[in-house]
Amino acid sequence: MLTITCPFCGPRNETEFVHGGPLRVPRPNDPQALSDTEWVAYLTITENPLGLVKEKWWHVRGCGEWVTIERDTRSHDVHTKQEPAGE
Amino acid sequence: MQKYSIASLARNALSQHKNWQQAWRSPPLKPEYDVLIIGAGGHGLATAYYLAHNHGIRNVAVIEKGWLGGGNVARNTVTIRSNYMRDESIPFYVKSVSLYDNLTKDLNYNLMYSKRSMIDVVQTYPRLRNIRRRMLTMDIYGSTYHQISERELRKRIPALTGGGPDSRLPIIAGMVHPDAAVCRHDAVAWGYARSADDHGVEIHQNTEVTQLLKSADGAITGVETNRGRIRAKKVAVAVSGHTTTLTDTIGLKLPLQSFNLAAFVSEPVKPVIDVVVNCPDIGVYLSQSDKGELVIGGAPDAGQSFRRDIKQNVFEDAVASMLELFPAFKRLKLLRQWGGTLDIAHDATPIVSKTAVPGLYVSAGWWGGFKAIPAGGFTLAHLIANNEPHALIEPFSLQRFDSLDFILESGTTTAR
Numbered sequence: 001m002l003t004i005t006c007p008f009c010g011p012r013n014e015t016e017f018v019h020g021g022p023l024r025v026p027r028p029n030d031p032q033a034l035s036d037t038e039w040v041a042y043l044t045i046t047e048n049p050l051g052l053v054k055e056k057w058w059h060v061r062g063c064g065e066w067v068t069i070e071r072d073t074r075s076h077d078v079h080t081k082q083e084p085a086g087e
Numbered sequence: 088m089q090k091y092s093i094a095s096l097a098r099n100a101l102s103q104h105k106n107w108q109q110a111w112r113s114p115p116l117k118p119e120y121d122v123l124i125i126g127a128g129g130h131g132l133a134t135a136y137y138l139a140h141n142h143g144i145r146n147v148a149v150i151e152k153g154w155l156g157g158g159n160v161a162r163n164t165v166t167i168r169s170n171y172m173r174d175e176s177i178p179f180y181v182k183s184v185s186l187y188d189n190l191t192k193d194l195n196y197n198l199m200y201s202k203r204s205m206i207d208v209v210q211t212y213p214r215l216r217n218i219r220r221r222m223l224t225m226d227i228y229g230s231t232y233h234q235i236s237e238r239e240l241r242k243r244i245p246a247l248t249g250g251g252p253d254s255r256l257p258i259i260a261g262m263v264h265p266d267a268a269v270c271r272h273d274a275v276a277w278g279y280a281r282s283a284d285d286h287g288v289e290i291h292q293n294t295e296v297t298q299l300l301k302s303a304d305g306a307i308t309g310v311e312t313n314r315g316r317i318r319a320k321k322v323a324v325a326v327s328g329h330t331t332t333l334t335d336t337i338g339l340k341l342p343l344q345s346f347n348l349a350a351f352v353s354e355p356v357k358p359v360i361d362v363v364v365n366c367p368d369i370g371v372y373l374s375q376s377d378k379g380e381l382v383i384g385g386a387p388d389a390g391q392s393f394r395r396d397i398k399q400n401v402f403e404d405a406v407a408s409m410l411e412l413f414p415a416f417k418r419l420k421l422l423r424q425w426g427g428t429l430d431i432a433h434d435a436t437p438i439v440s441k442t443a444v445p446g447l448y449v450s451a452g453w454w455g456g457f458k459a460i461p462a463g464g465f466t467l468a469h470l471i472a473n474n475e476p477h478a479l480i481e482p483f484s485l486q487r488f489d490s491l492d493f494i495l496e497s498g499t500t501t502a503r
Contacts, residue, residue: 001400015400019389022344036489044342044433044488046391048331053391073345073393 002076008063020056022046023068050074088285091195110277111284116291116314120148122471123310123319125296125333127151129160129457130450131325132279132290133464134471136194139286141465142472147288148319150312152295156276159327162395162427163457164350164384166363166374168205168267169230172221172499175482176436177228179462182479184230184266186461196278198270199377203362205267206235206243208412210256210368218262218367221499235261246359249412256368256411267363269374275460299337299447307446321471323448328393328428330451339444342433342488343451347388349397349426351405353419355379369408380422383409387429395426429454434493439467440484441474449485 002014028034028042047053052070059065070079089095089108099107122138124131127149138144151157167187169180191198209215222232240261241247250258280290291314298311299322309318324333328345355378365372370386385405388398402424410417432438432452437459439450450467453459462479469477476484482494 001398014398022391040488040491041340043491045340046342046344048344048391048430049335050329050332050393055390071390073391076392076394076398 002071002078004057004059004067004069004078006059006062006065006067008065009059012059012062016059016061017057017067018060020058020066023054023056052079088195088281091197110281111290113292114289116294116317117148117289118316119309119318120289121146121319122321122323123147123317124149124323124325125310126158126325126327127155127276127280127290127292128158128325128327129156129275129279129460130453130463130467131323132156132276132283133460134323134325134450134467135288135290135464136279136283136286137465137468138471139283139288142468144472145287147283148291148317149283149288150291150294150296150310150317152293154292155280155290156273159427159429159456160272160276160460162350162425163272164372164374164382165269165272165457166205166267166372166455167269167458168264168363169458170205170221170225170232170264170267170499171230172224172496173436173494174224174227175494176496176499177225177230179466179479179483180458181228181230181266182465183459183462184268186465187268187270187458190275190278190461194278194282196274196281198274198278200268200270201377202268203374205264205363205365206240207262207264208240208247208250208258208364208366208368209260209262210250210258210366212259214368215259215262222262230264231266232262232264235263237261243362244360244364246413246415247364249410249414254411258412269363269376272457275457279460279464296333297336299333299444301337301444301447305444307444321446321448323450323467323471325450325467327451327453327456328430330430330449334442334449337444337447339442339447341438341449341451341485343430343438344391345393345428345430346390347392347394347397347426348384348429348454349388349401349424350382350384351397351402351424352376352380352382352422353416354422356381356419366408366412369411371405371408373409381416381419393428395428397424397426429456433488434495435497436494437463437483438485439463439470439476439480440486441470441476442485
């Protein structure tokens with residue numbers, strides 16, 4: 001199980017959180033300005049590395065804060081200092 | 088190929104079982120093949136078999152980084168079924184079930200194939216509506232679903248004693264899918280491997296691909312492995328969760344993410360459940376193997392993962408859910424668990440397709456790929472041989488993403 005550090009509550013067990021999916025690149029301001037290929041890539045492609053992914057977790061059974069963490073998909077090690085997701 | 092039969096069993100018994108032939112060869116690796124298939128799992132081996140058997144393409148090598156059949160074909164819950172949602176999906180799975188029905192004979196290999204219904208235990212009305220809608224679509228394509236009452240459901244599954252009127256989610260009804268079956272997972276890999284080998288296909292284990300190779304004009308030329316370079320004008324990737332690991336090596340981005348899905352078995356007990364029980368509202372499914380073990384699966388781990396173990400909280404969720412409906416199983420000891428890495432496409436429908444790299448084919452996104460092995464191999468072989476998709480997999484091409492024609496199948500697999 002992961003230990004996720006909530007900026008409010010400190011290190012807490014994963015079971016207090018709900019997975020909020022990978023951190024996505026910001027939605028383009030003007031989709032019409034993109035080429036079809038770029039638009040399809042924005043909508044469908046998510047990096048799938050053997051290594052670090054950035055993802056959001058919601059501390060729903062705690063303080064309700066959203067947290068972004070960097071996690072290794074091979075070891076589940078949480079690598080970076082967690083920070084609020086900001087959205 | 089030595090034919091397996093009751094007579095061959097008796098003959099070999101008389102000679103102390105010393106004269107059984109090897110099921111497949113271990114030939115030396117050649118520098119070039121007509122077709123190279125990466126991944127000696129169910130899909131890779133089935134593709135090799137159908138390439139040789141249906142299309143006469145025999146200069147084929149299947150290369151595998153570990154051992155034959157050691158990936159997800161050994162890491163699933165062996166459920167074979169066709170109760171899907173979309174018009175594009177159902178005919179494909181109906182074909183797969185029908186190929187499974189005759190596979191023991193076709194491969195002359197005992198798959199221990201056991202036709203048994205799958206029964207959904209329905210505990211919410213939205214779920215009931217969803218399944219009834221699937222029933223109407225499935226009816227068009229020759230797959231079957233029918234509703235039974237709670238009373239009939241408990242008669243069919245006597246161990247189902249939870250989910251009464253006072254429970255958190257009282258049982259509303261059951262939905263029966265009579266086409267479902269289970270079989271011995273290893274036998275599928277071994278049966279296809281043996282028949283493919285008999286047709287001249289080479290299987291190379293412990294051969295790990297480190298890099299796909301393409302020429303200056305962008306076409307695939309072969310692969311780099313830990314045993315050296317292998318050239319081929321046609322390369323098929325059938326490696327489940329690690330598809331993007333390979334396609335990333337030539338800068339090809341695919342709409343796939345990898346997840347961990349795990350299962351576990353109990354100690355063997357006397358026959359107690361003779362169907363595949365699926366409980367979609369609480370996210371657990373189980374069946375009983377021929378050995379008597381209950382084979383139990385739950386929901387996937389939430390985030391992207393390349394692990395093959397099971398997280399304690401995922402495991403506890405599945406067990407707690409099961410005990411709500413089957414309180415008597417509280418006394419069972421659990422023997423072992425396993426997990427696999429699966430990739431799921433953006434719309435939860437598989438990808439069997441040509442790619443932007445000429446000569447490179449992918450078969451991926453098989454969330455629930457065990458049931459799809461025969462039809463997946465059958466259609467991928469057709470695609471490789473003709474460079475044009477079989478009608479059954481035309482909708483599964485990568486082009487569907489270009490036109491945003493998603494085939495949304497989430498909810499019909501364990502990918503919730």
